[in-house]
Amino acid sequence: MKTEFSLAQLADPDIAEADKILRACVHCGFCTATCPTYVLLGDELDSPRGRIYLMKEMLEKDQTPTAEVVKHVDRCLSCLSCMTTCPSGVHYMHLVDQARVRIEQRYQRPLADRLLRRLLAFVLPDPRLFRLSMRLARIARPLAVLLPTPRPSATPGLIQRIRAMLALAPDRLPPPGPSAGRVFAALGKKRGRVALLQGCAQQVLAPRINQAAINLLTRHGIEVVLVRDEQCCGALTHHVGDDQDALARARANIAAWRKEAAGEGLDAILVTTSGCGTVIKDYGYLLREDRELAADAARVSALAKDITEYVAGLGLAPTARQDNIVVAYHSACSLQHGQKITSLPKELLSKNGFVVKDVPESHLCCGSAGTYNILQPDLAGRLRDRKVANIASVKPDMIAAGNIGCMVQIASGTSVPVVHTIELLDWATGGSRPALTSSR
Numbered sequence: 342m343k344t345e346f347s348l349a350q351l352a353d354p355d356i357a358e359a360d361k362i363l364r365a366c367v368h369c370g371f372c373t374a375t376c377p378t379y380v381l382l383g384d385e386l387d388s389p390r391g392r393i394y395l396m397k398e399m400l401e402k403d404q405t406p407t408a409e410v411v412k413h414v415d416r417c418l419s420c421l422s423c424m425t426t427c428p429s430g431v432h433y434m435h436l437v438d439q440a441r442v443r444i445e446q447r448y449q450r451p452l453a454d455r456l457l458r459r460l461l462a463f464v465l466p467d468p469r470l471f472r473l474s475m476r477l478a479r480i481a482r483p484l485a486v487l488l489p490t491p492r493p494s495a496t497p498g499l500i501q502r503i504r505a506m507l508a509l510a511p512d513r514l515p516p517p518g519p520s521a522g523r524v525f526a527a528l529g530k531k532r533g534r535v536a537l538l539q540g541c542a543q544q545v546l547a548p549r550i551n552q553a554a555i556n557l558l559t560r561h562g563i564e565v566v567l568v569r570d571e572q573c574c575g576a577l578t579h580h581v582g583d584d585q586d587a588l589a590r591a592r593a594n595i596a597a598w599r600k601e602a603a604g605e606g607l608d609a610i611l612v613t614t615s616g617c618g619t620v621i622k623d624y625g626y627l628l629r630e631d632r633e634l635a636a637d638a639a640r641v642s643a644l645a646k647d648i649t650e651y652v653a654g655l656g657l658a659p660t661a662r663q664d665n666i667v668v669a670y671h672s673a674c675s676l677q678h679g680q681k682i683t684s685l686p687k688e689l690l691s692k693n694g695f696v697v698k699d700v701p702e703s704h705l706c707c708g709s710a711g712t713y714n715i716l717q718p719d720l721a722g723r724l725r726d727r728k729v730a731n732i733a734s735v736k737p738d739m740i741a742a743g744n745i746g747c748m749v750q751i752a753s754g755t756s757v758p759v760v761h762t763i764e765l766l767d768w769a770t771g772g773s774r775p776a777l778t779s780s781r
């Protein structure tokens with residue numbers, strides 16, 4: 342794609358990067374077929390190619406984003422399916438991230454939209470506030486019937502979003518998991534030492550996931566540390582264009598992990614929420630212009646591993662076969678498109694005795710996508726229903742996924758139990774059986 346940035350514009354490293362990305366696009370349109378919003382809406386402006394044109398125009402002309410551009414960029418899930426499909430290697434993620442930052446800096450959203458986004462950015466990354474908000478939402482849920490019922494719309498209003506928020510609150514919250522600073526000693530001969538990302542929403546909604554990871558790792562000789570002073574990885578604010586908040590969190594995490602690595606050492610930083618893993622693996626890029634931290638950020642990105650990547654090297658062996666359990670594996674977008682981890686979790690599950698089924702249209706997002714299921718409830722709901730129907734077609738006993746957002750989203754549309762891949766691997770290798778109830 343031909344671009345016309347001025348030399349002055351190209352002096353900005355972000356614009357230079359955007360120029361490189363845009364020039365790689367040959368407008369072939371292959372990406373449209375695998376884009377969930379194009380599949381649902383059939384509008385070129387809701388396809389990757391259409392959005393690329395809109396973003397190019399906005400950046401090149403140095404324009405204040407128009408309401409039309411914002412609408413179509415907001416509808417993008419950042420699922421990155423287009424990056425998997427693109428034959429030219431267009432780095433859509435870095436382009437859309439830049440567009441979101443531009444929108445947040447220069448576009449004046451309606452007041453209600455601004456307040457809701459600020460509230461989400463304030464509450465979600467803080468486990469204490471998130472826990473409190475889930476309790477309040479559960480109390481307020483019966484009052485949702487008093488709200489007017491707006492017509493489903495791909496351009497949602499505040500009421501639709503409040504309804505979506507209330508609907509996502511679980512009936513019960515589990516007790517908190519282990520606190521930061523704890524170290525779990527390896528059982529038997531020590532083979533390694535890792536940090537396990539504590540996460541924010543996941544530690545409130547499902548601390549059992551990291552507990553399963555700790556159980557499996559320590560049983561296989563790995564010492565696990567929950568690093569003190571670790572924060573939300575920044576994904577939640579990064580995806581709504583608040584790069585200052587996201588970068589501050591990245592810097593704080595890098596400092597915390599660097600200190601831990603300089604002390605007793607770290608072989609890896611393990612992540613059980615693939616949405617977070619994708620962002621941490623990108624810290625090196627996000628902080629590439631930071632003279633003080635660029636090298637440390639790159640080191641952290643290299644140390645970051647999805648839990649399945651790390652446990653694949655531990656030589657897991659099943660202690661009991663689960664041949665009668667059919668598992669539908671849901672491939673989270675952040676894992677399959679963001680981190681290019683596709684077959685490994687399925688191989689691990691089947692090597693450890695489960696009957697693993699692929700889900701039709703597995704490349705399509707479930708609609709979770711960070712805060713997307715709150716900010717775009719109609720599109721998110723349609724994607725969830727499509728995903729749940731595809732999952733039901735393989736008649737599973739359980740659904741496995743590697744990302745808490747997907748787990749909550751899918752569980753809200755099915756009675757089939759949804760578990761994390763690591764919970765099944767822990768069970769198969771001597772841990773306890775995961776709770777076989779749906780999360781609602």
Ligand code: SF4
Nearest residue numbers: 366367369370372427
């Ligand atoms: S597939 Fe890649 S090169 Fe083709 S239009 Fe989409 S982004 Fe551009």
Ligand code: SF4
Nearest residue numbers: 376417418420421423
């Ligand atoms: S990230 Fe997903 S929703 Fe956004 S343009 Fe690409 S395929 Fe479509």
